[in-house]
Structure formats: structure tokens, C-alpha cells
Amino acid sequence: MRAKELKLRKLGDSYMLVDTVADKVDMTQVLTLNSVAAWLWDEARRQGDFTAETLANELCLKYEVEHDEALRDVEEQLALWKEYGIIFNDER
């Protein structure tokens, strides 16, 4: 999978991603993320071509959680991001 080239923005405790449909302010969707999801997004962008497994592995190292729990959380998050259209399957 790959993530769209969206810049993660931080304001106070909030993290946000702005995805644009066209070059118009009113044609955008803004997604708010918690700190773990923001970290996950950065990690996905860093990895470039990622899977739920590769992200879960890193999540375990970062937050000291069990692998199965991490994988479940990552899969849930990726499903949501896929629904929003900000990640996609790499067809190359």
C-alpha cells in the first residue's frame, strides 16, 4: 500500500491531514488524527510501500504493545484511511 502525499499538520494537541479533490478550499476534506494515528501516518509515508504487518511491527517497537493488538489497530486504521481515499493499493 501507499499513502497520498499529504502533509501532516499539528495545531496544539490536534493532528490534521488535508486532502484535496480539486484546487479549491471548499473541495477538501480535513481529517483529524490522534497522536498514535499521526505517528502511524508518518511511518507509512516513511516506509513508502507499506503493509499492515510492517506498520504493526514498528508500532510494537514504538508503543510496547502486543503484536496481535497492534495489527488489529493498524488494520482498523488503514481500513478507515482507505475509505477516505488517502491510502491506496500500489498497482505497480
Added chain:
Amino acid sequence: MTDRVFDALLLLLRAGLWGQLPLQELRAAESGRPTLFPLTADEWAQLYREACEQTVVGIVWQGVSQLPQELMPPHATTMRWVAHVDAIERHNAAMDKALASLLSLYDSSGIEAIVLKGHTAAALYPSPELRQSGDIDLYFPDADSRKLAEQLVRDKGCSISCGADGSTHFSWQGATIEHHSEIFDLQRPRSAKIVERTMQGIENLFLSLQVNNNLVVKALAPQPNMLLLVTHTLKHAMGRGVGLRQFCDVAMAYKAYGAASDAAAQRELYTALGLERWCALLHSFLVQWLGVPHTALPWETPTHDTAPLMHIVRRGGNFGQHATTSKNSGAVTRKIETAFSFIRNIGFCAEYAPSEALYTFWQLLKGQCKRQ
């Protein structure tokens, strides 16, 4: 909009420009002054709207990002604001791309174009990508180059229109490009001669400027660039209006090279141009409202009452585009509005730049009549 909300906007603007939120001003109540924060949801909405009208959305956002969590704007305003900031960054990236492609086209035919104002002003900001950009202004040192450049873009299918001031404009990859044969906005004939003589005395009038990682352009050297920004701001203050962004441009230019330049020579030049009082007012405005340190100013000026200038800023916003009568006006209405703007500002003009105002108004009338 209340003065308190406007003051909060200015505080955040200063924080955005200088990278430091003056916490003591947030806690003004402790010093007996009225508190600016927290703002209500409605006040935040007003502040955001004013930032839009003054075209300082990105810079103020940088100020907002320095606020303590409990003073942040409400979710709805934040969402709109962050989307707007994102759009500004994308727009600027697109403008840079368009500029690079156009300069490359000109360069391939041996044409040298000098980038003026917006793009070069942005390069002096700590975060150039957050400065809202308008047109791309290009200057051609000789008329033949300009003609050739215009033929090149015509050959690419661009339609070129003429402005009342002798400039031409066209659209290139979504960017509005303006071609100029004059650098400065000065209308008084004597001033034009003084400036010409001064420019001839500058060894390197044009210098290379890194606009971003991928783009280096030819731009004005510091002294003429400063003169351009100062006189351009005056032109709009006298006419249809001027916004905070134009003052931010001057502030950032002073920060970058104001104090380092030859103060005595500059002061002499501005005095010869009849702009000493305007400079004094401008400097007072920059110090009082935008937090420019006295040390960044090229010379010390007596403090002026900035209220008349602030009145113009609040009335019109960016280049007067947000004055109540100017939105969606037709060409004839705009001409009448411009003429009336000068008349409305006649007291201001007479006080701060009388001779320049007189010739500007005369040129404006001539230009407008020609185009009727």
C-alpha cells in the same frame, strides 16, 4: 469587527512574523489592560475572516500554532483554516512551477526577466510558502526583450491584455503574469529622474535570489527592492487601499537587510523623492503594529500617529479588494471607485506624499480616460 479582535489578529500576526508569541500580552489582564484571549467562537470566526481579507491567513496561522492549547480556536474554525493554509501552500507551489517554466522559456531565447515584488518578497519570509501570492510581476530591462517575450507566449497560445499603466498581463499555467517596462510606481517626473540616476549608480542592480530549493531568479538588489516595496505600499495606501500583507512584506525586507544598507544614502534618496513623511509614518506603523524592532529600521524617524493609515488598512484590506463597494464591480465602476479612493484619501495624500499624490492622480485620470 471589534478593536479587541483586530488587536488579537495583530498579536498573532506578529507571532507569525517573528516566530515568538509574546506571552505577556496574552496575560495582559495582569497588567491592567483588557485581555485579548480567550476569544469566543464568533470572535475566532471574525478573526479568521479578517485574516482572509488582509491576505495574512498563513502568517497568522503560524501565530495561532504558538498559542497554548486552552486558547486555540474552535474545531470548526481550525478545520477551515487548515484547509485554507494547505490551499495557499499548494497555490504557491503551482506559482513557483509556472514561474520556473516561463523563465526557462525566456531563458532559452536569451531573454532576461527580473522578478519583482511578490515572489521575491516571499523569499524574505521565514516560511515563504505561507505568504499568499497574487500575480507574478516581471520586469524587462529593455523593450525588445519584452516584445520578444510576449511574442513567445503568444506563440504558445496565450492571449495578452494591456493595463492602464502600460503593463501587459496574461495567464500562464494558471498564474497571472504581468510584464512591466518600469520598476517603480513613482509618477512625479522629478522623482523618476532621481530614481533613474540612483539606479545607474548601483553596481549590481539585479542579483540572483534563491526562491526555493529548485528555483533561482534574478531580482532587485536590496536598496531598489526596498524602494519598490515602500513606494508600492504608498501607491495603494493613497489609492484603493492597502492590506496588512503589504506591510508584512516591508517588515520582512527591513528585517532581511534594512539596517545593513547605507542608511544615510537611503534617507537622502527618500527625502529627495518627497517621501520622508511617508517613511516616518510607515516606520511608526511597522514598529507599533507589526513589532519591527527599531534596530531593523534603516534610520530613526520621529513617531507618527498611525491611526490614519490603520484606518485605510481596516477599511480596505488587501489592495482595497475588500472595501464594501469593490467586490464584483464592473470596469467602469472600478474606475470611478479608484478615482474616488484618491479623493477620499486626499487629506492623507496631502499630508504624507503630496507631490507624488498629485502626479499619481493626474496619471490615473489620463490612463482611465485613454481606456474609455
